[in-house]
Amino acid sequence: MxxxxxxxxxxxxxxxxxxxxxxxxxxxxxxxxxxxxxxxxxxxxxxxxxxxxxxxxxxxxxxxxxxxxxxxxxxxxxxxxxxxxxxxxxxxxxxxxxxxxxxxxxxxxxxxxxxxxxxxxxxxxxxxxxxxxxxxxxxxxxxxxxxxxxxKGYQSPEPKEADVERECDVAIMGAGMAGLMAAWKLAENGKSVMVFEKMPYVGGCMPITSTAWNAQDTIIQKAWGTEQIFEAWSSVEAQLQSYREGRIEPDNPYYNPDMPFITPMFDAARDATDMMINIGVGFCPISDWPAPQLAPGAFSIGGKFCLDIVKNYLTYQLGVEIITEAPVTELVTNEGAVTGLVAKGADGTVYHIASKAVMLASGGYISNNELMEQYQPDELKFPLMGPPWATGDGLLLGQEAGAALETMDQGVTSHYSGAVSHAEISYIHYVCPGVVVNGSGARFVSENMEYKQALRVFKDQPTTDFYWVFDEVSRQGMVPSGNSYRLDYTFLLETGDATEAGNYQELAEKLNLPDLTATLDAVNECARNGAVDEFGNEKLRAMLLDGNMYAIKVTPTPYIAQGGLKVDPACHVQKEDGTPIAGLYAAGDVVGSVENRDGAMYRIGLTQAIAYGLIAGETMSAEL
Missing domain, CATH: 3.90.1010 (Sufe protein. Chain: A)
Structure with a gap:
């Protein structure tokens, strides 16, 4: 199915x-x-x-x-x-x-x-x-x-198979940020490292994120001045306090007020950020965004330059060997310990690697149909838009080596996408202020909700039709010069995702949304009176309902499935009883969200990958 x-x-x-x-x-x-x-x-x-x-x-x-x-x-x-x-x-x-x-x-x-x-x-x-x-x-x-x-009629050339036997201190499966940060720390500590990546590029999810992560007390933050930064983001301790006061949920089955996973994450995120700054990775001025954000700008361009610098530093300065288009197919074990791996390159080369340790940093499993049916069947109401490498390879290999799974009941995280083009538009609510309505034109959720968590509410609606509705003033935010993210959403008018009408009654009629006019009248009444609406939204603003109105048909698209290999805060992969598997470590999406392990909802995966990649590197360096 x-x-x-x-x-x-x-x-x-x-x-x-x-x-x-x-x-x-x-x-x-x-x-x-x-x-x-x-x-x-x-x-x-x-x-x-x-x-x-x-x-x-x-x-x-x-x-x-x-x-x-x-x-x-x-x-x-x-x-x-x-x-x-x-x-x-x-x-x-x-x-x-x-x-x-x-x-x-x-x-x-x-x-x-x-x-x-x-x-x-x-x-x-x-x-x-x-x-x-x-x-x-x-x-x-x-x-x-x-x-x-x-x-037409292209024939792919047949690869010429060849076996290569190699040795190294640590073999890493996956060249996302978790794998790269682990390789960095290992190589700085004098360990030989080989990284195998099944995609033709490195970086994992970095190129498709906002290229910002959650880190405090960094060089850039100190230079900016803590008095210029939101209090909750002004230091590691302030950020931990914000988790204690609201982000970890006492009714969550994994609730742990000591936050053994979250606490070391912020120290490591700080250290990893400073490491990047010290080799020349650029960050934008903090301005109204309190987290470090890669330069020269938001979104994937900053990630591109960061990856170029980090990859070159690892390979040319530290001697890390990164082999792309070479998926790992097998973990080698000996008397219960992991002692190496096997990977197959696109050119037919089969790598037989003997190592003192193996790290799994291969991403999640949202693009694996069988695993999604098994663990997240309720989320399949919507189309999946997960990264193509997130096929659960590392998770399955870890299980074969005896690893247990954990927090598999924590659901998924979703983007907003255009319902027609399937183009990802997760920041539409930031750049075009408006309201979200269901298939009848009624509101059902606060527009301030983080898009990552939207699916939890959207999936309970009887329809999969949702619309982001806004006026002519907000439409100006669709052009790069009209929003602080420099995003261009004007193409949505070409693809059929966006509908334009002369006023809100016409918009309601065009889209057959019978409740829309009453909904927008109520929004304007609430905004003009400065009232807080029934969803706790304090930032509603009055719309120009008699001018041009727009609606973008959106759909939540799951892109990360929570849960993964069971690990401890030092990144040892564990069996069901909590005992570690000798020689096997893991970090990144392959272990799911470490925030979930302490009873908090997933927030920024890039923070977790960068921080726990560094932690894994430190653990392996100390133990080899």
Whole structure:
């Protein structure tokens, strides 16, 4: 059942991308191909003829500009046809994530060019971006009068298998931030380290986060001045106190007021941040965001530069060996102790590694259908948008070695995504202030709720239709210059995620939301009186209901499943009875949220990965 559901989600995304690509008009240079006419025409037939490009009867050389919708919006591609062949493919602009989407942007055009096939292998982990480029080139061939079927039939080269035997002090499965921080500390302490990563890039979730984490008493915070920072974020002790006073939940089955997992996390997050600063990783001024945020800006661009610096420092200065596209397939054990691993590279090389310790830092399991059906079946009401590497490999290997699982009952964490395009839009409520309503147009939750926890409330609604509703003033926040995050959400008007109407009554009618007008009237009444609404929201503002109104159809999309390998605060992987498995350590999403272990809801996974990666490195350094 789970497998069919995921396949349907993937097909809906693919169908949308194909449809979006086919629906865009290609333009050719030097008059070889004309684009859409801007002349008005009241006739539907004439309008279709005017806006539809003229396709030549023969395959025609030229420059064709096409676009397709990908994970984060449109991708514009230039395809040059010369002498009946593809002579150039260039991605002109895009909104894809740095590192991950960038991997497809950088390699797919050359793959298509070299093979003359549009159905070349997609870049692992960047499937949607790869498919968008393929679709854009396919449309260019069609617009040139050619048959895209003539440019299919790609055959992947057969890898040449070879066995390699190696030794090291520590072998690490996964080159996300947990694995990289552990490798850093180990190598600084003189240990030899090999890191195996199944994706073609390093960094794990770093490139798809806001690139901010929760750390206090850092160099940058001290320089900024603690008096400029929110009190609860002004020091490690202040942050721990905020957990004691509200974030850990006494009715949670894992409640522990001593916070043995959370307490060391903040000390390690501070130390890890300072380590990065000392090798040149840039951070933005703190301003109104009290956590360290990577420079030169929010979101994946900061993560890209951080990863470049950290990876180069580890490999060139500390001698850490990082092998990408080499998934770990087996843990080697001897009399109950883990003594190495086996990994298989994309080129066919099989690595047999003997080591004194193995660390699992391979990510979570949300992209594993069977595990989700087993542990999180209630969350499958919505489409999953987890990272492609989160297939539970490390969790399963750990279990084979005798490890127990813990906190598997803590649910999932979700993004907001566009219900039509499936583009991730988790910050829409920050950049476009408004209200969220259900399929009838009624409010049911505070808009101040963190998007990470939204699924807990959304899944209890009888419908999966939800809308983010806002006015013309808030719409200005859809452009990068209109919000402090420099996000561009204007593409939602192109993809069909966003609906525009002349006023709120018209919007309610367009979307068949019978309760919307009464809902927005009540919101305005509450805002004008300065009252707190029934959901405890103190920040409602009056809307311009008689001007243009907008609604974005959103859906919660689970991206992290909580729970994972049982570990102690020093990162030893444990059996059911709490005894450690000799030689085996773990950190990051493979162990789930360490906050859950003390009875707190998940907050910032990047904090946990960076901090506990460092803790794991310190533990292994001391024990080897």
């Amino acid at each position: 789970g497998e069919n559901r995921i396949q349907q989600n993937e097909m809906s995304r693919r169908s949308f991308i194909v449809g979006a690509a086919a629906g865009t008009a290609g333009l050719a240079a030097a008059g070889l191909f004309s684009g859409c006419s801007a002349q008005p025409n009241t006739s539907t037939d004439n309008a279709e003829k005017t806006n539809s490009p003229t396709i030549p009867e023969e395959f025609t050389d030229g420059v064709y500009l096409t676009k397709a919708i990908s994970m984060h919006g449109p991708i514009n591609v230039k395809t040059v046809i010369a002498d009946g062949a593809i002579s150039e493919v260039t991605v002109l602009n895009n909104r894809e994530s740095y590192v991950i989407g960038e991997a497809a942007i950088n390699s797919m055009p050359q793959r298509i060019l070299d093979s003359q096939c549009i159905d070349v292998d997609c870049v692992t982990g960047a499937t949607l971006t790869s498919m968008a480029i393929q679709n854009a080139v396919s449309e260019a061939i069609t617009l040139a009068g050619g048959d895209p079927g003539n440019f």
